[in-house]
Amino acid sequence: MEKIVIVTGANSGIGLALCERLLTEDSQLRLCLACRNMQRAEAARSALLTCHTNASVDLLHLDVGSVQSVLTAAQEVKARYSKIDFLYLNAGIMPNPQVDIRAFIKGLFSRNVINMFATAEGLLTQQDTLNSDGLQEVFATNLFGHFLMIRELEPLLCQTGHTSRVVWTSSSNARRSAFNIEDMQHRNGTEPYSSSKYASDMLSLALNRHKNSQGLFSSVICPGLVMTNLTYGILPSFFWNIIMPIMWLIRIFTNTFTLTPYNGAEALHWLFLQKPESLDARAKYHSLKSGLGTNYTQPRPMDVDDEMSEVLYKKLLKLEIVVRRQLSEKNADNQAHQQYLNETK
Numbered sequence: 001m002e003k004i005v006i007v008t009g010a011n012s013g014i015g016l017a018l019c020e021r022l023l024t025e026d027s028q029l030r031l032c033l034a035c036r037n038m039q040r041a042e043a044a045r046s047a048l049l050t051c052h053t054n055a056s057v058d059l060l061h062l063d064v065g066s067v068q069s070v071l072t073a074a075q076e077v078k079a080r081y082s083k084i085d086f087l088y089l090n091a092g093i094m095p096n097p098q099v100d101i102r103a104f105i106k107g108l109f110s111r112n113v114i115n116m117f118a119t120a121e122g123l124l125t126q127q128d129t130l131n132s133d134g135l136q137e138v139f140a141t142n143l144f145g146h147f148l149m150i151r152e153l154e155p156l157l158c159q160t161g162h163t164s165r166v167v168w169t170s171s172s173n174a175r176r177s178a179f180n181i182e183d184m185q186h187r188n189g190t191e192p193y194s195s196s197k198y199a200s201d202m203l204s205l206a207l208n209r210h211k212n213s214q215g216l217f218s219s220v221i222c223p224g225l226v227m228t229n230l231t232y233g234i235l236p237s238f239f240w241n242i243i244m245p246i247m248w249l250i251r252i253f254t255n256t257f258t259l260t261p262y263n264g265a266e267a268l269h270w271l272f273l274q275k276p277e278s279l280d281a282r283a284k285y286h287s288l289k290s291g292l293g294t295n296y297t298q299p300r301p302m303d304v305d306d307e308m309s310e311v312l313y314k315k316l317l318k319l320e321i322v323v324r325r326q327l328s329e330k331n332a333d334n335q336a337h338q339q340y341l342n343e344t345k
């Protein structure tokens with residue numbers, strides 16, 4: 001039976017590389033590219049079909065940062081498919097990133113230098129904004145929209161006699177100290193990206209606790225440092241061009257500089273081949289590249305605890321109720337307004 005695989009943020013970078021690798025792995029796959037920009041999604045689909053002429057590649061419009069879009073997309077998924085084998089939660093943003101150059105130079109001469117290159121700890125801040133649902137944009141895109149998607153798709157993801165998998169593209173930039181359970185949206189901080197990725201690590205743990213018995217298994221990966229639209233947005237492109245030879249040099253000393261989307265998708269691809277029962281719910285699976293150029297996946301323990309992940313899970317369920325209510329009120333208002341306009345015409 002063909003496997004149904006949905007990938008969010010599939011039109012570029014790591015998501016697109018994963019699609020390419022999955023089609024090479026399994027020609028029977030039905031792949032669904034869930035993207036907010038349909039023009040780019042079409043281009044990605046055409047690129048995939050060029051190499052895999054007989055592949056089944058569907059498109060789904062999904063702006064994971066918009067509650068309405070997630071609900072509409074989930075309805076569409078339920079209408080199209082009777083099960084989901086893999087849901088790759090890969091879409092992510094890092095808006096308005098700022099690099100602390102001083103901290104970078106200081107870090108270069110410290111014992112922490114390898115860790116700095118692997119995690120960007122202490123180097124990166126971002127400026128976040130509120131979206132039209134009144135949520136912090138990074139939280140809404142990297143975490144909450146995906147959570148809502150899982151909730152909506154539970155009838156397909158939690159079926160007796162069938163195993164489904166969700167896989168989060170997290171990051172080694174995820175840090176406990178950037179996350180505050182009292183401010184899970186990170187309204188008051190300057191590291192919303194790190195906070196949202198740490199939250200996804202905890203949510204994955206909570207999902208395994210609550211849903212394994214219903215056949216749903218969640219995993220977390222870090223792709224390493226990959227040159228994509230996201231990283232190109234951190235520094236001006238001329239700078240990246242200048243330092244690129246240095247990056248390839250650094251790669252000899254650190255296995256986390258995967259650099260290409262293909263390498264970055266290693267752990268996502270590796271998880272596709274594993275039995276869920278063999279995986280560790282407390283591990284983050286890292287895409288790595290050895291000095292000799294071999295790709296491999298390595299599990300590393302996550303800094304997460306059951307108690308806080310449970311609190312987060314409950315808070316997300318509460319927020320879900322609030323946003324659903326707000327949305328139905330907004331839709332009712334719009335409907336009433338439309339009716340009024342029709343009557344006065």
Ligand SMILES: NC(=O)C1=CN([C@@H]2O[C@H](COP(=O)(O)OP(=O)(O)OC[C@H]3O[C@@H](n4cnc5c(N)ncnc54)[C@H](OP(=O)(O)O)[C@@H]3O)[C@@H](O)[C@H]2O)C=CC1
Binds near residue numbers: 009091141
């Ligand atoms: N590059 C790296 O070094 C690392 C990346 N990651 C993570 O990997 C994931 C993929 O990023 P990467 O490939 O690097 O970067 P890209 O910017 O190339 O890919 C991000 C993808 O997410 C999509 N996306 C963003 N916002 C939304 C939205 N609201 N709704 C739907 N899709 C959306 C983008 O679509 P669009 O084209 O419309 O913008 C794009 O397809 C992210 O979660 C990122 O945090 C983690 C660690 C390191």
Ligand SMILES: CC(C)=CCC[C@@H](C)[C@H]1CC[C@H]2C3=C(CC[C@]12C)[C@@]1(C)CCC(=O)[C@@H](C)[C@@H]1CC3
Binds near residue numbers: 104117123172243
């Ligand atoms: C290599 C030189 C000379 C300069 C680049 C310095 C930084 C811009 C660079 C060092 C570590 C990088 C890094 C990321 C972005 C670019 C750096 C800060 C990430 C934060 C990108 C997104 C992620 O999720 C992380 C896993 C990356 C960690 C390392």
